[in-house]
Ligand code: UDX
């Protein structure tokens with residue numbers, strides 16, 4: 001029986017966009033996205049979507065109301081679905097065993113319990129959330145122990161590889177779709193049913209099927225390898241600054257080796273986002289759990305280097321500004337964890353701003369997509385007391401307002417609009433000597449120099 005009705009639990013950065021794309025590409029399938037957060041669902045049903053992604057509005061508009069629905073009626077959505085994606089959050093556990101490393105699976109477990117309670121007949125359950133390897137067997141056990149006699153289930157793993165900011169393009173033409181299932185007749189049929197959905201727009205040879213555990217583990221490993229590349233190039237950025245080499249030139253030179261490849265070699269103030277650190281920690285914890293301490297230590301170093309890179313950048317700023325930023329205004333350009341998203345989860349900007357505030361700098365932050373409340377919340381959660389935020393934090397509506405009377409400017413996100421700033425205007429607005437710290441190599445260091453700025457660029461130095 002082909003799938004006629006899908007539901008997705010979790011209307012976040014992953015669940016919302018992926019279901020919108022499936023609905024847009026499969027007009028014959030009803031797709032319902034359910035979330036317990038009523039505000040988020042209302043936003044998905046409005047003209048102002050809760051997720052900023054280039055091209056997403058058009059995808060949602062093409063299907064919403066036709067075969068794409070957003071609801072808080074989670075039970076109703078489960079009951080009506082033949083296939084259920086589980087895309088609820090799996091944050092790093094903050095308490096008890098494995099605190100700070102293990103994935104917190106309580107939302108996945110409660111989703112499984114609810115599915116068991118509500119379901120009648122046969123349903124396919126698809127893990128979309130990134131989870132530790134072997135989670136499928138936990139879901140199977142919960143479903144088997146809690147469901148009525150007439151309910152049957154197959155559990156699949158189908159990790160999502162989209163990157164924020166390019167989600168629509170990534171989903172239109174993914175490098176691959178990965179589906180893991182059990183080698184039983186029922187498992188194979190479930191895999192085929194999910195393959196048929198993606199085959200509406202993705203060539204079959206790009207749809208890879210594996211066993212459950214390979215699929216679950218591949219997601220963690222893909223993110224670990226990507227993060228490792230960034231830590232590798234960031235480690236070299238420090239060496240470039242010390243030697244006069246230019247990290248972008250080195251990246252181009254090594255990237256032309258087809259065995260290395262050109263992507264993910266952009267030096268930065270460190271990687272952020274909801275996935276890399278969480279998945280690395282998760283991988284480290286898994287290795288420890290399976291008594292592989294040396295493997296765990298190897299991957300732990302990727303996070304260590306990333307933290308070092310963020311702290312190193314702050315140190316550069318403080319040292320250059322004559323060893324004190326106390327009371328000095330620093331303009332911060334960009335707060336999102338990368339360009340083209342309003343997401344700030346684990347943004348390296350949080351770390352940099354927190355440390356500058358601890359040095360008693362006065363920050364004037366401009367980001368084209370992140371709102372003031374989010375910036376304030378993130379810094380409060382990072383441990384900055386409310387009084388310090390009241391006195392030393394200003395959120396600005398444009399970059400020039402942020403730069404006015406600033407001692408220094410720090411670029412923390414690579415927004416395209418930063419490439420076409422009016423540098424003479426910025427220079428005139430700032431106190432002298434006017435310092436620029438470019439943590440993304442997004443500004444032209446040549447032009448900055450020509451305009452009179454004292455410039456530090458990551459991977460190039462002063
Ligand atoms: C999340 C996970 O963090 C990630 O590991 C996984 O790959 C996909 O799901 P994301 O979509 O970015 O990623 O998370 P988030 O934006 O927090 O969305 C999760 C949604 O699930 C939230 O809207 C939350 O309200 C909802 N949710 C959570 C439920 O509806 N029910 C729950 O029990 C828990």
Ligand code: UDX
Nearest residue numbers: 160161162163164264265266268271272273275337338
């Ligand atoms: C990542 C994976 O790319 C994606 O496949 C997975 O599904 C989720 O996690 P995402 O975190 O959305 O996606 O964005 P990504 O483009 O991978 O960037 C992550 C971080 O690395 C950002 O802070 C980005 O600025 C940084 N980065 C990326 C670099 O510093 N240098 C690079 O060369 C690439």
